[in-house]
Amino acid sequence: MRRPGRGRADDPLDAAVEDRVRAVLSLGGVPYADLPDGVQQVRLRLLERAAKGQEAPRDVSAWAAVVASNLAMDWHRARRRQERLGERLASLRQExxxxxxxxxxxxxxxxxxxxxxxxxxxxxxxxxxxxxxxxxxxxxxxxxxxxxxxxxxxxxxxxxxxxxxxxxxx
Missing domain, CATH: 1.10.10.10 (Winged helix-like DNA-binding domain superfamily/Winged helix DNA-binding domain)
Structure with missing residues (x-):
């Protein structure tokens, strides 16, 4: 089954790189439902590099894996912030x-x-x-x-x- 956006000439991520990004995100603990957003973030960062006039990474696959790993860490940080906020709100309810x-x-x-x-x-x-x-x-x-x-x-x-x-x- 072909995923939308795969194989387009203007897509900076080929199918193999996209699969690797999904795997890194998934192994990093990002929920399945958030994987498409993570792939889009990696794609966006690659496009932003090009828009800024920066050279494409020598190894797009490795670069994308590092970016995906960083995104997974960001996802966990955001989740922890939300949990702390939830804990603070819960403590307010106990007053x-x-x-x-x-x-x-x-x-x-x-x-x-x-x-x-x-x-x-x-x-x-x-x-x-x-x-x-x-x-x-x-x-x-x-x-x-x-x-x-x-x-x-x-x-x-x-x-x-x-x-x-x-x-x-x-």
């Missing part, structure tokens, strides 16, 4: 009724405050405090200096704190 009510009020006020922040500030707050990414990783992902991330965080937190004091939530 007594009064604390839970206070927490809900605070959460709602913070959510409303986040909605009013400029996009760039909201983005760094969410990445730092909700996705639990370190400043250097946020800077790398956004393509900005660490100082810019720190400045945006500082400004956003100050604005959120002022809003919470205004509303007498804290």
């Amino acid at each position: 007594n009724a009064r604390d839970a009510a206070d927490t809900r009020v605070l959460s709602m006020a913070v959510a409303q405050g986040l909605d009013q922040l400029p996009d760039q500030q909201r983005q760094v707050v969410v990445l730092r405090f909700y996705a639990d990414l370190p400043v250097r990783d946020i800077a790398a992902e956004l393509g900005v200096p660490e100082g810019t991330v720190k400045s945006r965080l500082h400004t956003a937190v100050r604005a959120l704190r002022a809003r919470l004091h205004e509303q007498e939530v804290v």
